[in-house]
Amino acid sequence: MREPRAAAPTAGAPTATRGRRADAERNRAAIITAATAVFAEHGAEVDVREIARRSGVGMGTLYRHFPSKEDLLRLSLEQEFTAWLTEAHERAAATQDPWQALSGFFEQVLTTQAHNRALMDSYVQTGGPTEACVQKCRAFIDALRERCERAGLLRRGVSTEDLLSLSASLCQVVQTPGGQHRWRRLMTISLDGLSSRHREPLPS
Amino acid sequence: MREPRAAAPTAGAPTATRGRRADAERNRAAIITAATAVFAEHGAEVDVREIARRSGVGMGTLYRHFPSKEDLLRLSLEQEFTAWLTEAHERAAATQDPWQALSGFFEQVLTTQAHNRALMDSYVQTGGPTEACVQKCRAFIDALRERCERAGLLRRGVSTEDLLSLSASLCQVVQTPGGQHRWRRLMTISLDGLSSRHREPLPS
Amino acid sequence: MREPRAAAPTAGAPTATRGRRADAERNRAAIITAATAVFAEHGAEVDVREIARRSGVGMGTLYRHFPSKEDLLRLSLEQEFTAWLTEAHERAAATQDPWQALSGFFEQVLTTQAHNRALMDSYVQTGGPTEACVQKCRAFIDALRERCERAGLLRRGVSTEDLLSLSASLCQVVQTPGGQHRWRRLMTISLDGLSSRHREPLPS
Amino acid sequence: MREPRAAAPTAGAPTATRGRRADAERNRAAIITAATAVFAEHGAEVDVREIARRSGVGMGTLYRHFPSKEDLLRLSLEQEFTAWLTEAHERAAATQDPWQALSGFFEQVLTTQAHNRALMDSYVQTGGPTEACVQKCRAFIDALRERCERAGLLRRGVSTEDLLSLSASLCQVVQTPGGQHRWRRLMTISLDGLSSRHREPLPS
DNA sequence: CATGAATGAGAGTTCATTCAT
DNA sequence: CATGAATGAACTCTCATTCAT
Structure with a gap:
């Protein structure tokens, strides 16, 4: 609902692409999950690396999904x-x-x-x-x-x-x-x- | 009260001595004043340099009077x-x-x-x-x-x-x-x- | 010996992965090399920035590889x-x-x-x-x-x-x-x- | 011998001046004594303040007698x-x-x-x-x-x-x-x- | 599109030296 | 002439963000 990207691919999208999107969604979710836990435990001042570590993604992925720490926090x-x-x-x-x-x-x-x-x-x-x-x-x-x-x-x-x-x-x-x-x-x-x-x- | 050096000069205290100390006291006071204001406005996380700037002294002076940021904050x-x-x-x-x-x-x-x-x-x-x-x-x-x-x-x-x-x-x-x-x-x-x-x- | 990551790629290891690590390894090696030279010339008291400059990396990179100056020196x-x-x-x-x-x-x-x-x-x-x-x-x-x-x-x-x-x-x-x-x-x-x-x- | 300033005032120099010179000499000696002890204990890297403290003189006096830390060390x-x-x-x-x-x-x-x-x-x-x-x-x-x-x-x-x-x-x-x-x-x-x-x- | 290494502007703090009193 | 307070550049280290691979 909050994730327009997760919209079901109505047409026959290539599997690779769909796989990517699914992956991306999973990553995005993992980041939010980790961020939520980390922010809850340590507050908003916590190091972004901790979130990346906990979510199992790299910094680049994190920043691809959320242009800034604040955005991630807000979301x-x-x-x-x-x-x-x-x-x-x-x-x-x-x-x-x-x-x-x-x-x-x-x-x-x-x-x-x-x-x-x-x-x-x-x-x-x-x-x-x-x-x-x-x-x-x-x-x-x-x-x-x-x-x-x-x-x-x-x-x-x-x-x-x-x-x-x-x-x-x-x-x-x-x-x-x-x-x-x-x-x-x-x-x-x-x-x-x-x-x-x-x-x-x-x-x- | 916190400043025994600033004890009221009952007699004709030597100007030289008092002058020096008075200046230092003024600086000390200026630092505390500035720190109080800055901490009040921005919280304890604020940059020490901001306090030095506001009080009009160099970093060394600040650290001469207060051995650490935390000391200054506490005081x-x-x-x-x-x-x-x-x-x-x-x-x-x-x-x-x-x-x-x-x-x-x-x-x-x-x-x-x-x-x-x-x-x-x-x-x-x-x-x-x-x-x-x-x-x-x-x-x-x-x-x-x-x-x-x-x-x-x-x-x-x-x-x-x-x-x-x-x-x-x-x-x-x-x-x-x-x-x-x-x-x-x-x-x-x-x-x-x-x-x-x-x-x-x-x-x- | 100290670098398991640098293990010789026996087969056709994926270039992407190896490339990244290789670069990091090169940086790490460059830092140690530079540090060794700088420490050799100027002794242990030398400014860390000098090492960063000589190795061509930023301070962050240096500290990513070695958590403190002393660690770098020791290594x-x-x-x-x-x-x-x-x-x-x-x-x-x-x-x-x-x-x-x-x-x-x-x-x-x-x-x-x-x-x-x-x-x-x-x-x-x-x-x-x-x-x-x-x-x-x-x-x-x-x-x-x-x-x-x-x-x-x-x-x-x-x-x-x-x-x-x-x-x-x-x-x-x-x-x-x-x-x-x-x-x-x-x-x-x-x-x-x-x-x-x-x-x-x-x-x- | 090393102190030309200590030359005996041959003429009737005003007492004030002579007192000053004597004081100055005493200070100079105190500084060297303290410096010697401090350098001996802590090495040449020691803080100049420690020497001033030990000799009982201010930093100004110290630097009046010795234009730099190195000079004092050398002497x-x-x-x-x-x-x-x-x-x-x-x-x-x-x-x-x-x-x-x-x-x-x-x-x-x-x-x-x-x-x-x-x-x-x-x-x-x-x-x-x-x-x-x-x-x-x-x-x-x-x-x-x-x-x-x-x-x-x-x-x-x-x-x-x-x-x-x-x-x-x-x-x-x-x-x-x-x-x-x-x-x-x-x-x-x-x-x-x-x-x-x-x-x-x-x-x- | 993911990775995580690289970046660099600051953070707190120290100290040889200067200068107002 | 003595004082010691003031100076500020330099030090080690951190972290939000970018970018080559």
């Missing part, structure tokens, strides 16, 4: 982000209680992103790897917010942006030494602060 | 952190309402550290530039917590560590584009979640 | 030393007279190492570039010593270590301005002092 | 060398046996220079810190040689240059790890090779 994160958001959608759809859907989202942010340094960094800094991702995420959060709002569970005045920022801010705690055992408390606190129990208006 | 952050913590103490002492003292602290974290990338990074990652700083900060937060607790304002089970982590986590929002106008809302939400109004126990 | 010296020791073995094997074998070794030390500052420095200071080299050299000298001793030609009490030290000490003379024409005399003197003609015991 | 070594040669003269004069005078000289070279890295380096490389020193040393050795020759103790054909080179070559052994206990043996060997017992001609 890898986009993919991760998308998958993550997809799962978030599924979970939310499977959850009837609006508030539980919201808190489930927070939990997912903190459990999933905790193990992906580069992804988490992008989430914290800009809300996601690309503006498109951010938009989708925002839309999803907006839906969650609306569900809670309609159910009268959400504090008056809480915006989608608030929820996005709040989830991002909690992210970092997880990376903190010892944070693995503490984020749940902070999440509880923050979510409680979001409940309609609080009637004080938020500052503009 | 700059320590200074910033200490100044910040001092102000925090003063504010807290001048505030009668315990809760307002606590929220004032959060506000100060977010207003002051927001504009210093390197400082904020250290605060988020480890709680401060050095273990000593962290200890002092923790002690200060602990005092704030106790005041609120005694006054029955703080949610049961909230630890000092929780407050430290929470303040750190909120920090990052400020750096977010647009975060300058949103952190106050998140702070309110989080603080409300900390209030004794909430009787649900926190997860261990 | 270069090991190679030189090994080649030299190999030749020494051959000469000794081809020489029937034990005493001539010993004096031939001294001669070889002084003629070969004389023109390699870094190699000579290592020989003088530690007996060779690595402990392994030193051991091999010591073993070789020990064999020479035994041959002479069995033939009753060597002064009583002369140890392998004495011979090693003596050869090393003579080395430096060669580098002296004018030393090129004088070392043969010193060698003769020293060797004569080693002959069994002298029956006085050596100091412990 | 320090000259002084040491001269003192050493003076002692050598005295010893030789006090020794009746010509051969003992010669071997005493070798012994002095190896005991004295062993503890002075920079001095020894210069002795090994060029025969002394300056050409003048080398000449004086050569002259002294020549006298020793003549005494031995006249007494019929020295091998025919041994030149002054041979003796100088030989003493220099033995020097280095002392610095070798373990060399402290081995140089006496090598010295004995070499000296024995110099004795008139050997009638074979030396190579030209």
Whole structure:
């Protein structure tokens, strides 16, 4: 879907060519897979060679598929982000209680992103790897917010942006030494602060 | 305070001696000032040459005063952190309402550290530039917590560590584009979640 | 020997693969060659850039092949030393007279190492570039010593270590301005002092 | 003697000036003393700052007295060398046996220079810190040689240059790890090779 | 089209020498 | 005339990117 090159060769393309393309696709996939793992473990600052090594391709192949390290990073994160958001959608759809859907989202942010340094960094800094991702995420959060709002569970005045920022801010705690055992408390606190129990208006 | 050499010349100290040292002190100060600014703007990864350029000294001078980049970074952050913590103490002492003292602290974290990338990074990652700083900060937060607790304002089970982590986590929002106008809302939400109004126990 | 990749292509190895590696090998060899020459001329303190320049490669290439200057130095010296020791073995094997074998070794030390500052420095200071080299050299000298001793030609009490030290000490003379024409005399003197003609015991 | 500036102020020079000169002399002496110690311990490559520190003067003062590190090195070594040669003269004069005078000289070279890295380096490389020193040393050795020759103790054909080179070559052994206990043996060997017992001609 | 070797601009750091005080 | 702070070129080494094979 994201890979127009993978389109099935409708005509009788020569096997050699098709083999090449298949190879290329496999390489491309291997690179993204490796990059995702490496970026997750070591963050975005990691040496590109490490990715090449892990994916089993040469530097030239890597740069043929991705014109720059940043491009590869972006694509890898986009993919991760998308998958993550997809799962978030599924979970939310499977959850009837609006508030539980919201808190489930927070939990997912903190459990999933905790193990992906580069992804988490992008989430914290800009809300996601690309503006498109951010938009989708925002839309999803907006839906969650609306569900809670309609159910009268959400504090008056809480915006989608608030929820996005709040989830991002909690992210970092997880990376903190010892944070693995503490984020749940902070999440509880923050979510409680979001409940309609609080009637004080938020500052503009 | 950090500069015994700069001790106020009580009597007519020899100009020659003082002049030399004064210049060196000015350079040292210029370096720290520049470093602080540069680290604040660009983070800890910035090129040392940029600091030398901004402070108007050569590399040798910089390294005469600070034996390594890390030393300079640490010193700059320590200074910033200490100044910040001092102000925090003063504010807290001048505030009668315990809760307002606590929220004032959060506000100060977010207003002051927001504009210093390197400082904020250290605060988020480890709680401060050095273990000593962290200890002092923790002690200060602990005092704030106790005041609120005694006054029955703080949610049961909230630890000092929780407050430290929470303040750190909120920090990052400020750096977010647009975060300058949103952190106050998140702070309110989080603080409300900390209030004794909430009787649900926190997860261990 | 050190280059399994350079193994002779017995069959029609694919040109592409071999071409690449061959080039790399050529570069590697060029670097060692240049390094050997440069170290020989200027000693171990020389700037790495000079080696890169002389070998016609960039710094990156140099560091791709040798992770540090010290590694390059060590490898270069090991190679030189090994080649030299190999030749020494051959000469000794081809020489029937034990005493001539010993004096031939001294001669070889002084003629070969004389023109390699870094190699000579290592020989003088530690007996060779690595402990392994030193051991091999010591073993070789020990064999020479035994041959002479069995033939009753060597002064009583002369140890392998004495011979090693003596050869090393003579080395430096060669580098002296004018030393090129004088070392043969010193060698003769020293060797004569080693002959069994002298029956006085050596100091412990 | 080497310090024309130390000439006694014959006229009634103002005290201030005389005090200055005295101070300057004291500084100069302190610098040489410190430099000598530092060069002896660490060799000629040592940081100039170490010398300034040890002599208790500033860098400016150091460079006022000695326009470059090399000048200071040369002067320090000259002084040491001269003192050493003076002692050598005295010893030789006090020794009746010509051969003992010669071997005493070798012994002095190896005991004295062993503890002075920079001095020894210069002795090994060029025969002394300056050409003048080398000449004086050569002259002294020549006298020793003549005494031995006249007494019929020295091998025919041994030149002054041979003796100088030989003493220099033995020097280095002392610095070798373990060399402290081995140089006496090598010295004995070499000296024995110099004795008139050997009638074979030396190579030209 | 894949390979991985080559590139070279910087990174942090040192030190002989100069110069303002 | 002393001081020691300041200078900056040079050092070893790294890494995103290019290019010959």
